[in-house]
Amino acid sequence: MRVADIMRSNLKTIDADATVADAVASLTETGVSALPVVDRLGRAVGICSTQDVLAAEGRCQGPVAREQLFEKTLVLEIMTPWPTTAHPDEDVRKVAGRMLKDKVQRFFVEEQGALIGVISQTDIVAAVAATRV
């Protein structure tokens, strides 16, 4: 099975210069655990996950720092810079192994430099549930 067979292609993104508060609102509204981060030209530059937000939250010393984090800190500052990607033709088993090795929940799928989808651990579990893997 190839990545393209189970990846999702409808992606909600967030701007790199949006605030952390914006990211929290977007993450909770869309119910996803991570958003691709794009620059002003629409190019993908990173990923902002619930884990990234909580890790930044955990580094805050006290309420003032936490307020600062939400209102003044940009997504760019807490995101994980552009991570390893997958290719649509890659074998799902190989990608599964890479996800665990890199300790990530998902890979963005790129083809010729363009972001075309995302494949997450949930997509792989779905394939198992459907006994396609």
Place this chain on the structure above:
Amino acid sequence: MKVADIMQTTLETIGTEDSVADAVTTIAEQHVSGLPVVDHRGHLVGVISSTDVLQLLSEVSDPERRGDILEATLVREIMTAKPVTVEPDADVHDAARQMLYGEIHRLFVEYDGALVGVLSQSDIVGAVAGAKL
């Protein structure tokens, strides 16, 4: 393949009366997306995830209050009660289906009423990578 073959048996837990700030610290330190919540007798009563924490933060409109909401809120106030459990001898494909239908990232494994492990999406992805499924 059975759940017991790939579940994790080392579990970090959090108490119902602990603060959400404590839960955030543990979630960040352990690099997990959620924690089982246990009562004073050690029985599993809920689960608190990074999404639950972000939901709490997103509901606070006053930026100043957002600073101390994590210390002021108890785990039991925002946890998801009665988490979905699975038995150790359940089939992994069935467990994968339970995860998808419940839209959850982990199933707690109970045997005779005792919490004996957790099966996460990563455990299933690991089995796929190792060609065990």
